[in-house]
Amino acid sequence: MTASIPPHLSTREDPASSARPAPQRRRDAANTRRLLLDAARRRFATQGYAATTVREIADEAGVNVALISRYFESKEGLFEACLPTSVEEVGRAADAVEDLGQISEMIARGAAEAGPEGPNQVMLMLLLRSSGDERAERLRLNVLRGYSERLAAAAGRPAGDPGDDTLMLRAQLVLALSLGVALLRSSTRLEPLASATAAELAEPLRDLVDTALAGR
Template identity: 60%
Template sequence: MTATPARRRDAAKTRALLLQTARRRFAQHGYSTTTLRDIADEAGVNVALIARYFESKEGLFEACLTAAVDEIKRETGDVPLSEIHLIIADQASRIGSQDPPSQLMLLLRSSGDERADEIRRGVLRTSAERLAAAAGHRPGDDETLLRAQMVLAASLGIVLLRSVGAMEPLQSAGRDDLAGPLRDLIAALLPARP
């Protein structure tokens, strides 16, 4: 009788699966209530692999946020200010669908862990700074940065309200329904500079 060779695990696929599973669980349940065992069980892997690839729960959460930011950057690239409303409308309209943009939900979930919250705040700060830069922000221009932060806050508020099914017609509004009001909001808060 010959022994069956041990199945080799594809490290890159396993790491990607753990990230995908963790992002979904952190976005749906939050950082503090999601356990490494939950993630490993859902991914169908040994919990020790999380320590191998990410060192800790905090390391996995940081990797999730980093992947989310990278995904947002890929989707937005160097989008001009005049098109940012379309990106926000697209992201917000996916909330409640089969595949919600968990990167936005990750940014909304408080973790209860100081280091994880510090990471989240850093991501939000960078997002506001990128938005301000698209509007022509210069060092020391606190008004443009404040206005960019207000656009970010309004955008995340839309995502939050849609995720909890709080009110109509916001809940069922599609991308095109959201794009016009978002365009107006951004134009009011971040007018194009001459």
């Protein structure tokens, strides 16, 4: 009988102590804002937009719920505020890629970075949660496109080059792979993938990335 399971059963509710090492200035607007943003990114990424309540976010951030309205206008506004942050991260990650060899390593590292807070996971998950908002949708698409173009470029094709759909498609398969890994690792305990270290992931990923982008 499923009725015995509380509707808002929270799985792995991590102790708040890990969140703050503790400079803990109170009455610091900028800091409060960031706490909310961080908590929101984590929750939205792991649970999706609709399944996340603003109270959860506020509690995780250790601040009052009303401050979400104060600083971000609404839940929707908070979600949108999460996007640029993640976008920046993915941008930085993509920009760091110089050649083919670094891509697989980047994916491996991104995938391995601790739990749902790893920048890569956060971004990817975030981008894949629908909020029904037109603007968010567009931004999401832009990020994905930019990212895959960056991958294609690293494989020899200049970014922005419209042609060569084949290479683009292959780059997007690499993106899909990266995404799938992040997804499986963040929401299931599928072993051995879930516990694999960056080092363990690096080799098979390198093979795959090389195959995809170098054309074998």
